[in-house]
Amino acid sequence: MFDDYLTWKPFFEVVPIEDVDCHEISELHGLRFPRQWSEAEFQDLLSQKNVFGFIARQTNAFFSKPLGGFVLSREAGGEAEILTVAVAEKFGRQGLGWRLMQAAVREAIARGADGMFLEVEAENKPAVGLYGKLGFAKVAERPAYYLGADGRRTAALVMSRDLR
Numbered sequence: 747m748f749d750d751y752l753t754w755k756p757f758f759e760v761v762p763i764e765d766v767d768c769h770e771i772s773e774l775h776g777l778r779f780p781r782q783w784s785e786a787e788f789q790d791l792l793s794q795k796n797v798f799g800f801i802a803r804q805t806n807a808f809f810s811k812p813l814g815g816f817v818l819s820r821e822a823g824g825e826a827e828i829l830t831v832a833v834a835e836k837f838g839r840q841g842l843g844w845r846l847m848q849a850a851v852r853e854a855i856a857r858g859a860d861g862m863f864l865e866v867e868a869e870n871k872p873a874v875g876l877y878g879k880l881g882f883a884k885v886a887e888r889p890a891y892y893l894g895a896d897g898r899r900t901a902a903l904v905m906s907r908d909l910r
Contacts, residue, residue, distance in 0.1 A: 757806045758814050758842060760849050763799040765789055770813045771801070778832040780895040788818070791829065796820050798857075800849040802833075802842045817846040819854060819862075826854035826909070828864035843876050851880070855909050862909055867892050868901040882907045 763771065768788040776782030791797045799818035803811045815833035819826055828850060833842045854862050864882065866873050882905035891902035 756804045756814070756837065756840070758802040758837075758845070759805050760800050760802050760845050763792060763801050763816060763818070765792060767801050767813070767816070768792070771816050771818075774813055774816065774832050774834060775830065777835070779830075780893065783830070791818060791820075794820070796822050796857075797829070798850075798853050800846055800853075802837075802846055804837075814840075815842045815846055817850045819850045821854050821857040821859045824858060824860045826850070826857070826859035826862040828862065831864075838872075843873070844880070847876070847880055851907075851909065860908070860910050861906060863904060863906040865891070865902045865904055868903050874903065874905075877905050880907065 768785045771788050772783060772785040792799070797818065797820045799816060801816045802814040804814055805811065813834065814837040815831070817831040818829045820829060828847070831843065831846060831850075833846070851862060862882075863885070864877065865888070866877060868874070868887065884903050885906045886904040888902040888904065890899035892900045894900060
């Protein structure tokens with residue numbers, strides 16, 4: 747029995763974001779990015795018909811259902827964009843980013859998008875690797891695009907994927 751406890755792993759369900767999730771999403775965003783988007787900013791985005799997103803919520807937790815991560819996207823004119831995506835540090839490297847991105851891709855296709863793009867900090871090797879495995883390829887680079895908490899500027903990679 748004790749051995750089972752040591753090998754216990756969290757399970758997550760990926761479901762559409764609701765307004766009630768915006769507070770937690772904002773908090774997680776603040777832990778993962780230098781500039782936190784507010785709860786109101788997330789609510790404003792989600793009020794737009796072309797914006798959609800998903801959360802990964804732990805289903806086998808004992809007392810609560812912690813937020814494992816989220817993705818927010820939008821579709822317009824046949825093209826989708828990943829606005830932001832984050833996975834809680836303690837749940838990293840467990841496939842949540844993959845599952846969230848797959849949900850966003852499926853929804854973008856269902857909404858009629860032919861392609862999807864995103865921007866990612868060039869130095870964020872785990873994210874760049876994930877996006878590459880998902881079929882995204884670098885199409886441009888924006889030097890000194892991101893401003894880190896330490897005041898240092900880093901490049902952004904613009905990556906794109908065909909959805910047809």
